[in-house]
Amino acid sequence: MKVLIVYAHPEPRSFNSAMKELAISLLKGQGHEVKISDLYEMNFKASLGRNDFLGLTNSDHVNYVTELKSAYEKQKFTDDIGKEQEKLLWADFIILQYPLWWFSVPAILKGWFDRVLATGFAWDFGRMYDTGLLAGKKAMLSVTTGGLQAIYAPDTPHGWDINQVLYPVNHGVLYFCGIQPTPPFVAYAVFQVGDEVRKQYLQEYKQRLLTLDTATPISYNRLSDCDENFKLKSVK
Numbered sequence: 001m002k003v004l005i006v007y008a009h010p011e012p013r014s015f016n017s018a019m020k021e022l023a024i025s026l027l028k029g030q031g032h033e034v035k036i037s038d039l040y041e042m043n044f045k046a047s048l049g050r051n052d053f054l055g056l057t058n059s060d061h062v063n064y065v066t067e068l069k070s071a072y073e074k075q076k077f078t079d080d081i082g083k084e085q086e087k088l089l090w091a092d093f094i095i096l097q098y099p100l101w102w103f104s105v106p107a108i109l110k111g112w113f114d115r116v117l118a119t120g121f122a123w124d125f126g127r128m129y130d131t132g133l134l135a136g137k138k139a140m141l142s143v144t145t146g147g148l149q150a151i152y153a154p155d156t157p158h159g160w161d162i163n164q165v166l167y168p169v170n171h172g173v174l175y176f177c178g179i180q181p182t183p184p185f186v187a188y189a190v191f192q193v194g195d196e197v198r199k200q201y202l203q204e205y206k207q208r209l210l211t212l213d214t215a216t217p218i219s220y221n222r223l224s225d226c227d228e229n230f231k232l233k234s235v236k
């Protein structure tokens with residue numbers, strides 16, 4: 001497989017870095033091709049704005065959805081965006097490696113979503129979910145948390161299990177664009193658990209990586225199973 005690892009952590013000695021390095025060496029050792037987008041190292045710009053376009057269709061009032069589509073069609077993106085889009089087109093499988101920050105992704109990764117997953121490139125009107133423009137690719141979130149596993153449950157102060165926390169990325173970003181997410185790998189409370197447990201996490205992650213190409217995607221509703229009002233035809 002061709003695997004793209006999008007990595008969002010600023011610290012080279014972090015546990016996220018250890019997970020990223022493990023994935024690179026293990027996947028290459030298995031014969032997979034691997035590319036990496038190390039967003040902090042690239043100093044990837046996190047905010048979408050008018051200077052992302054080499055020319056605008058309407059500079060009086062920038063409509064970002066239409067401007068993104070026009071820029072993709074006319075190849076009028078800045079170079080950093082174009083290079084990330086090329087990597088995504090190349091990849092069969094995408095790993096997003098990041099620490100959970102505010103129940104979400106680090107801003108630099110959110111910026112990668114905002115700027116790279118353009119209208120016309122990753123999705124379009126009527127081309128979402130199973131019909132998204134990046135259909136055929138699979139992905140996995142590889143995430144670390146500060147919170148213990150036990151607190152990610154409906155009957156705790158957090159109130160959500162980890163799959164609910166990760167739903168906006170798995171479903172609202174990846175699957176929206178047609179990419180099929182496989183179950184996430186989560187290393188909980190990495191700075192609390194101690195070295196033995198962290199080593200165990202790396203062993204478990206290794207096992208997960210070994211079966212990446214046969215991982216079954218998470219099952220979500222399909223746009224192509226819905227009527228014109230977005231209701232599933234089968235549950236009418």
Ligand SMILES: Cc1cc2nc3c(=O)[nH]c(=O)nc-3n(C[C@H](O)[C@H](O)[C@H](O)COP(=O)(O)OP(=O)(O)OC[C@H]3O[C@@H](n4cnc5c(N)ncnc54)[C@H](O)[C@@H]3O)c2cc1C
Pocket residue numbers: 009011013014015016017018099100101102103104144145146147148190191195198199
């Ligand atoms: C802005 C912000 C928001 C946050 N929001 C949330 C939130 O909403 N929910 C939540 O649960 N948490 C939250 N956190 C906590 C965050 O998720 C954790 O700090 C993060 O996941 C820890 O991962 P790390 O890679 O930064 O770990 P690090 O702190 O870098 O590393 C943890 C430990 O692993 C050790 N280590 C590194 N490499 C190895 C190795 N190869 N083998 C063994 N040990 C190793 C390090 O030395 C260190 O002791 C937040 C933190 C921040 C800064």
